[in-house]
Amino acid sequence: MNIDRRACLKLFGQSAAVVGIASFSGCKTLNLANAKYTYQGQALAIRNRIIAPSFPDYAMSITELGAKPGFENDSSEAIRQTIAKVVSAGGGTVVVPAGEFYTGPVHLESNINFHIAKGAVLHFYPEPERYKPYVFTRWEGTELMGLSPLIYAYKKTNVAITGKGILEGGGSEQHWWPWKGPWKKSTWGDDPIENQKFTRDVLREMAEQELPVAQRVFKNNYLRPPFIQPYACINVLIEGVTIKNSPFWLVNPVLCKNVTVRNIHCDSHGPNSDGCDPEACTDVLIENCIFDTGDDCIAIKSGRNADGRRVGQPCENILINNCQMRSGHGGVVIGSEISGGVRNLYAQNCEMSSPDLDRGIRIKTNSIRGGHLKNLNYRDIRIGQVKEAVVINFYYEEGDVGKFTPVLEDINIENLYVEHATRAFSLRGYPHTPITGVSIKNLTILKVDKASIIENVATIKQENIMINGKKVLITNG
Structure with a gap:
C-alpha cells in the first residue's frame, strides 16, 4: 500500500516535516509492507483500521x-x-x-x-x-x-x-x-x-x-x-x-472495538472528571478534541487489580492526534487501573498548557495493579505551562505492597517541547524493579523551577535533552 504526501500530512499534521515523514523513503512512496515496524507505519495502520x-x-x-x-x-x-x-x-x-x-x-x-x-x-x-x-x-x-x-x-x-x-x-x-x-x-x-x-x-x-x-x-x-x-x-x-x-x-468506552472520538469538548471540573478513558478497548482514535477537566484529560485503562487480570484484555492500538489539553491531573495518562496492560499507543501533535495542568505525560501504577505496558509512543507534543512534564510513578496510591510489579517495554518520548515546568521529571521505580525500557529524544524545556525526582531508574536511552538552556543527562538522584 502506497500513500502520498497529502495522506501523510492528514495523519501526522504540520509536524510531518519535523519528524521526517516527508523524507521517509519519500513520503510519496512510503510502503506499509516495508514500514510496518516504523512509528509512521504502525500509526497509519491503526488509523486505516478504524472506520466510523x-x-x-x-x-x-x-x-x-x-x-x-x-x-x-x-x-x-x-x-x-x-x-x-x-x-x-x-x-x-x-x-x-x-x-x-x-x-x-x-x-x-x-x-x-x-x-x-x-x-x-x-x-x-x-x-x-x-x-x-x-x-x-x-x-x-x-x-x-x-x-x-x-x-x-x-x-x-x-x-x-x-x-x-x-x-x-x-x-x-x-x-x-x-x-x-x-x-x-x-x-x-x-x-x-x-x-x-x-x-x-x-x-x-x-x-x-x-x-x-x-x-x-x-x-x-x-x-x-x-x-x-x-x-x-x-x-x-x-x-x-x-x-x-x-x-x-x-467518555469511558469499555471492551469496545473500533472506537472514534473526535472533535468533542470536555468541560467538567468535578472530582474524577476524566475526559476520555478508553478501557480494555481495541483500535481507538481520539482526535481534534479539547479537554478542560478536573482530572486526567485522557487516561488509558484496562481494569483494576484482580478484576483487570481476570478479564485479561489490554487496551491496545490507540492513536491520539491533534488534541488540546488544558487543566487536568495529566495530559496523556496511562493508568492507574491498568492491570490488563496497554500496548501500541501513539500520541502525537498535541498541545497542552494551563497553570492547573499537573502533568504532561504520565504513567501511574503500583505492585498491586501491575500491568505490562508495551510500545507507548509520544511524539511532537508542545506544552506551554505544566507542573511536571514527564511522570512515571510505580508508587501511585498503594505504593509497593503487592506482587504484580509493573513491566515497561519500549516507551518512547520524542520531540517534546515545554516552555515552563515546575519540574521536568518525576521518575520513581522500585529498588527491586527499577524503571527500564524508556527512551527520550529531543526534549527541550525552556524554564524549570525545581530539580527532578529520579529514583531507581536503571536505563534510559536519552539524546538531546535540554533544560534551562543546558544539555543534561537523567541520572538517579
Whole structure:
C-alpha cells in the first residue's frame, strides 16, 4: 500500500516535516509492507483500521413523540420511544433539536446515531433513583451491577453520539459530586453515609474474592455513574458534542472495538472528571478534541487489580492526534487501573498548557495493579505551562505492597517541547524493579523551577535533552 504526501500530512499534521515523514523513503512512496515496524507505519495502520460507523438516512426528532423543552417536561420516555421507532425502521438518527430538554438515562441500541443538534442542550436529571435498575458496568476498573451511565450501550453494534449541541450532566456541589467524599478544599462531601468509600471498598473486596458480577449489587450504591459508557460494543462514534459537569468520568468506552472520538469538548471540573478513558478497548482514535477537566484529560485503562487480570484484555492500538489539553491531573495518562496492560499507543501533535495542568505525560501504577505496558509512543507534543512534564510513578496510591510489579517495554518520548515546568521529571521505580525500557529524544524545556525526582531508574536511552538552556543527562538522584 502506497500513500502520498497529502495522506501523510492528514495523519501526522504540520509536524510531518519535523519528524521526517516527508523524507521517509519519500513520503510519496512510503510502503506499509516495508514500514510496518516504523512509528509512521504502525500509526497509519491503526488509523486505516478504524472506520466510523455509518447510518441509514432515516431520522426522527424526539419532539415527534412528545418531548418538550423545560425542566418540568421529562423527555425520558419520548427519547426511549423515538429510539425504538428508529430501530424498528432499520436504524438511523434520533435527533435532539435546538432547545433545553431534560431526561434520565439514555440507552442506545444498535444502528442508532443519537444526534444533539446545534443549539440543543440535553440535561440529565441529577436524581440517582432515575439511574436504576442497575446495569452491567465498571467503576474505576471493577465490574459490578451499578447505576446506569447517563448514556449507555451494552453489546451493541454501530452506535454514535454526534452533533454540535451540549450534554449537561448535572454534576455540582449539590448533586453527584458530594459522593466523592472530602475533595480538595470543598466544604461538601463529609456525609458519613452518602460517601462512595463505603461502596467502593466492599466492591473491591468482592472482586478480590472473585465474587460473580451478578452478585456485586448494593441496596445503597454511592458510586457516581460515568457520563458516556458504551460497553462491549463494536463500531462506536462520539463526535462534535460538548460534555459538561459529569458525575464521574466523561467518555469511558469499555471492551469496545473500533472506537472514534473526535472533535468533542470536555468541560467538567468535578472530582474524577476524566475526559476520555478508553478501557480494555481495541483500535481507538481520539482526535481534534479539547479537554478542560478536573482530572486526567485522557487516561488509558484496562481494569483494576484482580478484576483487570481476570478479564485479561489490554487496551491496545490507540492513536491520539491533534488534541488540546488544558487543566487536568495529566495530559496523556496511562493508568492507574491498568492491570490488563496497554500496548501500541501513539500520541502525537498535541498541545497542552494551563497553570492547573499537573502533568504532561504520565504513567501511574503500583505492585498491586501491575500491568505490562508495551510500545507507548509520544511524539511532537508542545506544552506551554505544566507542573511536571514527564511522570512515571510505580508508587501511585498503594505504593509497593503487592506482587504484580509493573513491566515497561519500549516507551518512547520524542520531540517534546515545554516552555515552563515546575519540574521536568518525576521518575520513581522500585529498588527491586527499577524503571527500564524508556527512551527520550529531543526534549527541550525552556524554564524549570525545581530539580527532578529520579529514583531507581536503571536505563534510559536519552539524546538531546535540554533544560534551562543546558544539555543534561537523567541520572538517579
